[in-house]
Amino acid sequence: MSSEVAATQNYDENSLRNIAEDVIARVRKAGADAADVLMVAGASLSASCRMGEVEEVERSDGQEFGLRAFVGRRQAIVSSSDFSKASLDQLITRVVSMARRAPEDKYCGLADPDLLAKTFPDLDISDDTAPDMPSLISAAKRAEDAARAVQGITNSEGAGASSSHSRVVLATSEGFSSSYATSSFSMSCSVLAGEGTAMERDYEYSSVRHYSDLTSPEEIGIIAAQRTLSRLNPRKVKTQQVPVIYAPRVSNGILGHLSGAISGAAVARGTSFLKDRLGKAVFAKGVNIIDDPHRRRGLRSKPFDGEGVANARRALVEDGVLTGWLLDTASARQLGLRSTGNAARSSSAAPSPSTSNFYMASGTRPAVELISSLKKGLFITEMIGMGVNPVTGDYSRGATGFWIEDGQFTYPVSEITVAGNLLDMFLHLTPGDDLQFRYGTDAPTLMIEGMTIAGE
Secondary structure, three states, X not given: OOOOOOHHHHOOXXXXXXXHHHHHHHHHHOOOOEEEEEEEEXXXXXXXXXXXXXXEEEEEEEEEEEEEEEEOOEEEEEEEOOOOHHHXXXXXXXXHHHHHHOOOOOOOOOOOHHHEOOOOOOOOOOOOOOOOHHHHHHHHHHHHHHHHOOOOEEEEEEEEEEEEEEEEEEEEOOOOEEEEEEEEEEEEEEEEXXXXXXXXXXXXXXXXXXXXXXXXHHHHHHHHHHHHHHOOOOEOOOOEEEEEEEOHHHHHHHHHHHHHHOEHHHHHHOOOOOOOOOOOEOOOOOOOEEEOOOOOOOXXXXXXXXXXXXXOOEEEEEOOEEOOOEOOHHHHHHOOOOOOOOEEOOOOOOOEEOOOOEEEOOOOEOHHHHHXXXXXXXXXXXXXXXXXXXXXXXXXXXXXXXXXXXXXXXXXXXXXXXXXXXHHHHHOEEEEOOOOOOOOEEOOOEEEEEEEEEOO
């Protein structure tokens, strides 16, 4: 592996910020009352292999430019990957013309100036390490080789490794101008076991900000193989109500449903099953859920939000009580509140509320104790489908995993559906003590009582 300077160094921070600030000045001169610019530039390498042979290698160098302009209470957004003067001239003319013709939106506009970030913490989210293509190919092959060497593995969907570096620049006509660099490294492997219609597959992957934090290729491969073999010869179970335990690789899905329900946009539209629950107990006592954009080396860490608003660690659920919403500027104005620094955006779309490093804190009960405490129940390792009604909280998703009897895994199960209502599920949820930060949205092992299992 080489230690070349990362690709983001090719995108000079000062040059990008100068372009952004110049465009802001020019779009104001062209008739916009206010504007902001988002620029993202970066490069990535990726390699994949299957059955010991290189399947794909890719290098991508890209840049994105998004310009949002306001004329009164009207806004328009244009984007491009061309940073040339001629292209930017066209974008400026077009966006002002579009904004003048756009429908009025009394909630649109830039963030309040007093909310803009003025200090920027060191989040350690950029690693200059730049593995070359031969190193990525070697890592992918090693992961797949380790998996295929495990007895019982009969086929492979492949393994991959990737590296990327980027720089984000945001500037607004309120005087905000800042940027940050990020890096990302990942590795994955997916293999199969069994024959014919009795084949099963599973996977493992690792995604980190710093190359040195990646799980080794061999461990990735072995875990993928072991998971695949454990799924062979699954059974169905009879329809019944039992406690369900979500493994950490799927428990974060419960938090995903929560984040959608506490999004300011959903609350303002009245399309959230939690819209009337602020300040009330929505989880069992002892449950704490955090959004932390300043977590060092966090997969979703950032020093300011997508509108330049200062962001900070927030407890959104404290001791089971819902304490706040996820708000960007527009949704905050709709609700008569102020932005919470949770705006996220792309170069081609307006900001919207989102989480950063979103997690449920560990509980006090060991995960093994949650399993051993069950006379019978279901341990879920994979979810299928997205059958959740955001207005009512009704929940129904396909699942695979392992049946528990007398506190022990007895056999794998598949082709079942897990159903309930998120309001009831939240209130009957017990977190384990095994939280790990792996996905950006993270939760420990979770036990939820009284779920309906639909099988035979």
